[in-house]
Amino acid sequence: MSYDTKNLRNVVLLGHPGSGKTAFAEAMLYEAKATNRLGKVAEKSTISDFTNIEQERGNSIFSTQMHASWKDSKINIIDTPGFDDFIGEVVCSMKVSDTALMMLNARAGVEVGTEIIWEYVEKFKTPTIFVVNHCDNDKANYETTVEQAKERFGHKVLAFQFPIETGIGFNKIVDALRMIMYVFPDGGGKPEKQPIPEEHLGRAQEMHNALVEAAAENDEALMEKFFEEGSLSESELAKGLTIALANQDIYPVFIASAERNMGSGRIMGFINDIAPSPADRPAATLEDGSSLVCDSSAPTTVFIYKTLSEPRVGMVSYFKVFAGTLKAGDELINQENRGTERMNQIFLANGKNRESVNELKAGDIGVTVKLKNVHTNNTLNTKGTSIQIEKIKFPSSRIRVAVQPPSKGEMEKLMKALHQIEEEDPTLIIEQSAALKQTLLHGQGQLHLDIIKYRIEKVNDIAMEFIKPKISYRETITKEANDSYRHKKQTGGAGQFAEIHMRIEPWYEGMPPPHDLPVRKEDVQELPWGGKLVMVWSVVGGAIDAKYSNAIKKGIMSKMEEGPLTGSYCQDIRVCIYDGKMHPVDSNDMAFMLAATMAFKTAFKEAKPQIMEPIYDLEILCSGDVMGDVMSDLQTRRAMIMGMDAEGHYQKIKAQVPLAELYKYSATLRSITQGKAKFNRKFAHYSAVSREIQQALMSAHEEMAEA
Ligand SMILES: Nc1nc2c(ncn2[C@@H]2O[C@H](COP(=O)(O)OP(=O)(O)OP(=O)(O)O)[C@@H](O)[C@H]2O)c(=O)[nH]1
Ligand SMILES: [Mg+2]
Secondary structure, rough: OOOOHEEEEEEEEEEOOOOHHHHHHHHHHHHHHOOOOOOOOOOOOOOOOHHHHHHHHOOOOEEEEEEEEOOOOOEEEEEEEOHHHHHHHHHHHHOOOOEEEEEEEEEOOHHHHHHHHHHHHHOOOOOOOEEEOOOOOOOOOHHHHOOOHHHHHOOOOEEEEEEOOOOOOOOOEEEEEOOEEEEOOOOOOOOEOOOHHHHHHHHHHHHHHHHHHHHHHOOOHHHHHHHHHOOOOOHHHHHHHHEEEEEEOOEEEEEEEEEEEEEEEHHHHHEEEEEEEEHHOEEEEEOOOOOOOOOOOOEEEEEEEEEEEEEOOOOEEEEEEEEEEEOOOEEEEEEEOOOOOOOOOOOEEEEEEEEEEEEEEOOOOEEEOOOOOOOOEEEEEEEEOOOEEEOOOOOOOOEEEEEEEOOOOHHHHHHHHHHHHHHHHOOEEEEEEEEEEEEEEEEHHHHHHHHHHHHHHOOOOOOOOEEEOOOEEEEEEEEOEEEEEEEEOOOOOOOOOEEEEEEEEEEOOOOOOOOOOOOOEEEEOOOOOOOOEEEOOOOOOOOOHHHHHHHHHHHHHHHHHHOOOOOEOOOEEEEEEEEEEEEOOOOOOOHHHHHHHEEEEEEEEOOOOEEEEEEEEEEEEEEEEHHHHHHHHHHHHOOEEEEEEOOEEEEEEEEEEEEEHHHHHHHHHHHHOOOOEEEEEEEEEEEEHHEEEHHHHHHHHHHHHHH
């Protein structure tokens, strides 16, 4: 049987690494009897972390689809990795989820990982429930954790529960919504319900009143009833709470110990009763700006949020039914390429286990295999409809490395394997840089790229080595220079002759025309690598025929593409051709091209040339106690600090740093801050390098050219 839309709950687990997402998913599955054994991360036996590499590392790396039945609902559970190296996995999971469980580690409170993911909670407007986990730890501090959450995420953070004690003795949770105390047996599981002890009643009542107020915000009748009767039941509050949660007017806080299997059942109950179904969320936005209501009787629309290739199976496609009812055997059209895809088998997943089903209704999440030509972000529709669900926007890359080219035969194999991973992982970008003559990988962090290397080596059995990527420098000039060049060759028959007089100047926006030369023609070229080349034809009296201007430009462009100092791209230069000579027989395009190249090269060197390097805007978020380390490290990177701001109990540092100084920054930052910092970077502009660096770059280039 398939679940109706109103009985579906799509829940994504979010949080800092180690907050207990995978363990909590396991506890949920176990409590719901979706598994008969409570697996442990440490024993590599959880349903969610089923790949070798996750088990080897003890961290999640991929998002994992699971599901469990609880009372009337089917709860789809997506576990995500906490390391922001794998943020792509988080973003695609959030796209198809209707509620988030944000795990907080009661030992550490709000962590950098929480902060980073919060950005996406706001972007997706995901209704969110906080789960204060690790309550059995002797360093757990429930109060501080909730306080930090309130400080950071505002007064909408609303505690629904509190523990009688945390640490080793943790086994009692007071529930202010139901006004009851749960007492767990050793080993967790189903708790016994007891009245709230006298001494805790006041606190519980106060919390209950706050919940009622939040629920009755838009419901006066409910508020009156509360004043008359002094308390309300969960079912009376349900409607108001559902609206408040769905609108992000409240962020309920619950309590758990995933390891001891305490608290997950109550949270699933709350998800069943209160969390929004897919139909309670705003209609899905489409690429064309219109929207699609989650309705199981509409024509079928399926969105692919993730793909993964599995050994022996091939491509596995993870999807959400955004509208209609998907039936096994349905033929759908891929909106992207108009190809027909037959959904021969549809499955529900629990990690690596798949169970075949006949149909899935709007709002449900599932898996299929053996589609022909389907990628992440594709929308598949019933014939006759052409809907494209708004695509997931993956974050831009934060680090890059170059690949040491192996032997030629190996290179082909390597590229094939890399492209396969690129297909599954939209946060990996492979670039064959002609300018740098390197194959570059762009990714989210050192760990991200290291895991890719590991997969290539283990799965594809190809040796792969990362090397330092080259920097894409630019060359320009800082003053005017004039030069002429005569190209003359007499070899037997027809000779070659061309003479050119040129002036080169630094070009800038709004530059006036030359004051002492006529402008016969001006050609402004936007360069593909940024900046401009402006050619001015100032030749008078037919000294050179204008028909040679194209060849001259070609000659100059050849040097613009491979600058005279280091072979880098040149930019922002104006060239005026103002005189020259030609020969009635020996002049031709080739001769003028060569003369232009030579004249440009010499003039360039006389025009006080300058090498420019790419500068990046760097934004670092770190906890206050590691701020000093982050700052002193930045000082070794030629960084310019642009500002510092407090964000909750975190610090945000803004700086501008040359790309050349950012090599391996992700790994360094993680190690100097013990993972208590995250960063983002974005290209800002090109800026002149110092004279010493310029000299060093030129010498290195010369050496390489000689070699
Ligand atoms: N004592 C205790 N240990 C816990 C609890 N929850 C999780 N752990 C342990 O903490 C470690 C990390 O838990 P995971 O569930 O892997 O954490 P995660 O959030 O999935 O981490 P990533 O996948 O790296 O993002 C594991 O060894 C768990 O067994 C808890 O409530 N109490
Ligand atoms: Mg995990």
